[in-house]
Structures are given as C-alpha cells and as structure tokens.
Amino acid sequence: MNKKSTLSIVLATLAIVALLVSACCPPKPTEEKPSTKYDCMGGEGSTVTMIGVWGGDEETYFKAILEPYLTECNITLEYEGTRDQAVLATRVEGGNPPDIAGLPNPGIMGQYASKLVPLADVINLNDYSAAWQSLGSVDGTVYGAFFKADTKSLVWYNPKAFAAAGYEVPTTWDEMMALSDKIVADGGVPWSTGIESTDATGWVSTDWIQDILLRTEGSEFIEKWTRHEIPWTDPAIKAAWQEYYDIAASDTYALGGADGTINTPFAESLYPLYLDPPAAYLCRMAGFAGGVIAEQYPDLTGIEDYDFFVLPAKSADIGAPMQGGADVFVMFSDSPAAKGLMAYMFGQEAGEALAESGWGLSPNSKVGASAYPSALSGKMAAAMNEAPSFSFDADDRMPGGINMDYFAAVTEYIGGGDLDAILTRLESKATEAY
Amino acid sequence: MTTRVVPKIMKQGRLMPLLFVLPAMLILTFFVVYPTVNTIGLSLEDAEGELSAATLCIEDQPCWGIFENYRRVLTDDVMLRAFRNNALWIVLMVTGTTGLGLLIAVLVDRVKYEPLAKAVIFLPMAISFVGAGIIWGFVYDYASFGNQTGILNAIVTGLGSKPIPWLTRGPWLNNICLIIVGVWMWTGFCMTILSAALKGVPAELLEAARVDGASEWRVFWRIIVPMIMPTITVVITTMVVNVLKIFDIVYVMGGGRPDAQVIATRMYQEQFVKYNSGLSSAIAVILILLIIPVGYMNIRRFRQQEAMR
Numbered sequence: 001m002n003k004k005s006t007l008s009i010v011l012a013t014l015a016i017v018a019l020l021v022s023a024c025c026p027p028k029p030t031e032e033k034p035s036t037k038y039d040c041m042g043g044e045g046s047t048v049t050m051i052g053v054w055g056g057d058e059e060t061y062f063k064a065i066l067e068p069y070l071t072e073c074n075i076t077l078e079y080e081g082t083r084d085q086a087v088l089a090t091r092v093e094g095g096n097p098p099d100i101a102g103l104p105n106p107g108i109m110g111q112y113a114s115k116l117v118p119l120a121d122v123i124n125l126n127d128y129s130a131a132w133q134s135l136g137s138v139d140g141t142v143y144g145a146f147f148k149a150d151t152k153s154l155v156w157y158n159p160k161a162f163a164a165a166g167y168e169v170p171t172t173w174d175e176m177m178a179l180s181d182k183i184v185a186d187g188g189v190p191w192s193t194g195i196e197s198t199d200a201t202g203w204v205s206t207d208w209i210q211d212i213l214l215r216t217e218g219s220e221f222i223e224k225w226t227r228h229e230i231p232w233t234d235p236a237i238k239a240a241w242q243e244y245y246d247i248a249a250s251d252t253y254a255l256g257g258a259d260g261t262i263n264t265p266f267a268e269s270l271y272p273l274y275l276d277p278p279a280a281y282l283c284r285m286a287g288f289a290g291g292v293i294a295e296q297y298p299d300l301t302g303i304e305d306y307d308f309f310v311l312p313a314k315s316a317d318i319g320a321p322m323q324g325g326a327d328v329f330v331m332f333s334d335s336p337a338a339k340g341l342m343a344y345m346f347g348q349e350a351g352e353a354l355a356e357s358g359w360g361l362s363p364n365s366k367v368g369a370s371a372y373p374s375a376l377s378g379k380m381a382a383a384m385n386e387a388p389s390f391s392f393d394a395d396d397r398m399p400g401g402i403n404m405d406y407f408a409a410v411t412e413y414i415g416g417g418d419l420d421a422i423l424t425r426l427e428s429k430a431t432e433a434y
Numbered sequence: 435m436t437t438r439v440v441p442k443i444m445k446q447g448r449l450m451p452l453l454f455v456l457p458a459m460l461i462l463t464f465f466v467v468y469p470t471v472n473t474i475g476l477s478l479e480d481a482e483g484e485l486s487a488a489t490l491c492i493e494d495q496p497c498w499g500i501f502e503n504y505r506r507v508l509t510d511d512v513m514l515r516a517f518r519n520n521a522l523w524i525v526l527m528v529t530g531t532t533g534l535g536l537l538i539a540v541l542v543d544r545v546k547y548e549p550l551a552k553a554v555i556f557l558p559m560a561i562s563f564v565g566a567g568i569i570w571g572f573v574y575d576y577a578s579f580g581n582q583t584g585i586l587n588a589i590v591t592g593l594g595s596k597p598i599p600w601l602t603r604g605p606w607l608n609n610i611c612l613i614i615v616g617v618w619m620w621t622g623f624c625m626t627i628l629s630a631a632l633k634g635v636p637a638e639l640l641e642a643a644r645v646d647g648a649s650e651w652r653v654f655w656r657i658i659v660p661m662i663m664p665t666i667t668v669v670i671t672t673m674v675v676n677v678l679k680i681f682d683i684v685y686v687m688g689g690g691r692p693d694a695q696v697i698a699t700r701m702y703q704e705q706f707v708k709y710n711s712g713l714s715s716a717i718a719v720i721l722i723l724l725i726i727p728v729g730y731m732n733i734r735r736f737r738q739q740e741a742m743r
Contacts, residue, residue: 271580275580412692
C-alpha cells in the first residue's frame, strides 16, 4: 500500500468519526460562561471575613454552598463560626468588624445599625417577601437578609386517616376546633400534645402559646412582649395560656389528658397519628416533625401518608403568621468582594443549593418547591414565604434565662398550677432580669 | 546522776507539727477554703460576678442590699418547694435507709447465706446514679397511648386502671417515687456499716440477757441498739449530708421538674442553665449552712468517742 492511499484512509476514517460525533452529540447552546457565570463585582483575588453562627456540619454545608462562587471569583473566605455574640460585639467595638456577619435573630441587628451597609443595592430584595424585608429592616432601611429558616407553626396530620374518617383540613381556627369536637363526637382523640423534653420540658407549650398570641394579637405584640414592654400578667397573654390549656390539659381533646401532655416525649407525640387505627389526629409540631416521622415510619411517604397544614388563623386581619427561626446576615463592609458574595448568597442559585442540601428552607421566594429534595420541604418553604409575617421565638430572646422559668411554669400550669400565681411569678422574674 | 540523751531529731520543736500538717492544710486551702470564700463572694454579686448584688435591686421593691441574691432565693416559690422536697427527702430517705439497713443487718446476722444476702442488698451501690436513674425510669415509665413499657404501669393497666404518671404527679407521689430509688441505692451502704457494728456486740452480753429471760425484742432495743448507737449516729449524719446534696437521681429522672426540684438541682440550673453565678452561689452557701450543723454533730460525737477510749 502506498503512502497516498494510507493517508486517504486515515482522512476518511477521521471524517466518518467526525460525522458520527456531530450526529450523536449536537453542539450544546453555548452555556459555559467561563468568568461571566457570576458577577464578581471586581472582587477577584480579595479576602472576605465573616463571622457566623454555624460550626461543625452546618459550617460544612454553608461553605459547600458558597464554594462555586468563591472558586469562580477567586475569593478567599475567612470564616469564624461562633454562637457567642460577644465575639462580634467586641470586634465591632474595637473597630475591626468582619465584612459580613451572621446573627441568630434580627433583634441583635439594631445595635449595629449605624455601622451597617444597606442591602437595597447589593441583593435583589424583590426575591424576598415583605415580611422578610421588614424583619431585616431598621427604621425602614433593609440591612439584614435571611439565608436559612425553619418553621414551627405547623399542624401534622395523617391524610389517609382524615380521608377514611371524612375529615377535612381546617382553614380557620374555628373550623379546627369544630373538627376537634367532631373527632371527640366520633369517639376519637383529636390532639396529641406531648411536651416532655427532660429539663427543658415545656418549650413546646411556649411555642403553642406564642402561636396563639400571634393569631390573636399579631407579631408586633410578640416583639413588645420580648422586650418586656408588655407584662406577663397582660390579659391577652393570660387568655392565650388558657386557650392552650383548654386543648393540652383537656381529657377529651388531648391524648392522655394533662398527664399525657406532660409525660409524652414531644417527638413521640407524633407517633399516635400514624398508628392503625390512629390514637390521635392532630399534632402541632415544628418542621423537623417530617424527619421524625420519616425515621419512625420509613414506609410512609411525605404529603401522601403524612402532611401538615399551617396552624390556621383566628381572624382574617391578622391571618396566620409563621413562627420559626432564621439566621440574618448583615454587612459591615461595602468592599466589592463582600458585595459580590452577599449577592450570590441571596441569589436564586445559592438558595436552590441550600434547598437541595436539605439543611434548611430558603426565604428566597424564587427558590421553587421543586428545588427541595422532598415535596414536603418544598411545601414548607412555600408556607413560610407566603405567611403574612414571620415571628421569632420570643422566650429564647428574653434575657436572664427566663425561658427556663417559662418552660417550668407552663408545665406546672398544665399539671394544675394556679395561673395567676404563675404569671405573677414570671413577671417578677422578668422584672429582675431586664 | 544519769542524763537521758534524747536525739535531737526526736525533739519536737515548734515548727515540726506545722510541717506535718502543712500538706493537708495546703490541699484544704486550695480545694475547700478558697472555693468556699470565693463562693461566698460570688453570692454577693450579680449574675456575671462583676457588680455587687445590691445593684440588682429594683426601685420600690423589697431589697436586701448585697444580700439580694439571698432574698431572691428565699422568696422564690420554686426554691421554697425545693427546700420542702429536700426536707421530705431527709425524713424519708434517712429513716428508710437506716431503718431498712438495720433491719436487714439484724436479720441476715441469723442466716447461713449472710454474705450472699448482703451482696445482693449492696449491689445497687455499685451502680452509677445515672444508671440507676435510667433503670428506675423504665420502672416508672408512663405511656399515654400504646403499650405500657413501665412495669408499674403495666401492672396498673393490667388490673384495669388508667396508667399513673409516677414521676410527674406532684407534690408527693413524684418525690416519694424518687426517694424510693435513693433508698434502694443507699440501704446497702447503711446495712454494711451497721452489720459490722453488730458483729462488735459481745456475744456473751446477748447470751447473758437471753439466759436472764429477755425476749429477742427486748435484747434488740435494750442491748443491741444502745451498743451500736454511735455507729447509728454516724450512719444517720452521713446520710443526712448525702441527702442534702442529692442531685443525680432527681436530675436523671426528669431533669428536676418544678415539683420535684431539690436544693442541688436548683443550684445546677441557676449556674449551668441560666448562667447566674450570683444566685447559684447563694444557694450553695445556704446548702453549706445547712450541712455545717450536721457536720458539727458528727465531729462532736467523734470527740466524745475518742474521750471514752
């Protein structure tokens, strides 16, 4: 064989291969944007300092979400995770604040307001509901944005048991209580209300009471109560305690009555809903309940076998505010790198990465339900972002460990304690603590 | 004339005794005296131990000046209940452990399998408090639905009654249930010491009494009890101090609910849950003040015994 024919064979083979390749894999629309995928805002090569509340696994999750941006824009992140708010306070006072700081709740934000960078030009505020924006505002200016949140004001139920008994998900508080009465009339027990949690027994009740107060008085009331501008002996607070008592300490409404409420570990109080036949039908529990049910009953699937509805509204004007926890981020520096990182953190992509990780819910309303690993958490995120307002746990933000007194007091009340004496005692503890 | 030559080293100078007690004094100073003084100091300060407790006072409210922490401790009704519960613990647990310990010691003294019986009674002493708390947690377990895991409630529901929340029904049942655990753990300790004392009662004395026609009941009350009275006192005072500081059982079995709190669990809560070193130190000082008379009685008893020898 001569050289010419060898060459022609090689060329022909190459041509065929080329044809095959182009036929099987048509060139994709140019998606790759080497350095334009993220807007680095000119912060390439610089360092961003950050203090956050996450350590351990949470820090790993968080950093994994930021990683693509940091790599792309060649930004070095110096992250320090601490729950001790004094660390941040000391650094701000010493004139050496981090570029970005994460705080466990927005209440702390106010004291730094004069040193913070407004976020309106940094992140796309339209992606966040009015409720989130107002929580992150000080005197009308948005300084704080919420990265990760969880929800508490949920009522878990068993859709199949509901269908079998002909019960419907209530849309108002009155409907919910009418349903409770109907379940009682049918010979069942409506509520499973366990609160046992070793030396913190009672915290579940405090969440319940806050949910009731949110629905009767609104979230501003909660903020005032947290600052002790409303006394514990306020009639609205007393009424909320009583309303809770009428469910959780009732022999007809609550599984096991007051004794059942005090003695049943809070997580286990979800179980009776999924027994056959159900021992109870409703359980008010935070978002983590989905995980508890999945672990206890691995054969059940979310939405189909276990589902939740938001604890319904008592009045149309206040609606059904969502209680929960969320971490707020603020900026002390307007360096390009810090701005770029904030813009990425609060953009859709990081929100979707958070959703996908299953670590928490994203307050970003662009993050659709489909971004979540399960339909249940997607529904939870939607419920959270649709709520008219979002309220942080009041007692956890009160000074002097008063929450521990509150836990014990509410447990005592369910056990038959005198409400006026208990509220007076809490008021005097609060007076001492503030 | 003879002069006794005493080697110099045998002569006790003024310094020598001090040298002997010095190590003990140093250790005591570091580990007992200093912390006590520091605690008393902290009890007169605020939660962070920075300002005087007098600054905690609120206008137009009762105030004890630098003793404000003490006022708060002594007027708080959760704390008052803790004092009441502790008193109940002392009455029931000290009589329970000493009484049962003495009874068992006397009874097993008359049987062949004494070591075995004593070993069984002593066994709970070898279990950690936390372990015992968990074991008894199962005994007292309460379920509002499904099967009863707790043996007591399994029996109660088996007999057709509603389950009883043993550990949360205040103010008496829950405390008594906890005290039973304490008695179960400490009876072995009392029995061992009292049994040793019983062996020390001369057999001829008992025999003489029996020959004279004394009933066993009379022998017990008129001879055995007076003979071992010093030991009984020691056991009682030891148990009183033990019970004043009781913490583990209450903490493990329910974390000290408002109705079952004792002094030590209140102290723990103030210090390690609420980070209020002022209040917790005040509680600690009150606890010391309560223990001192018992300790004093013990020392006096000890001195009397020494004098008798």
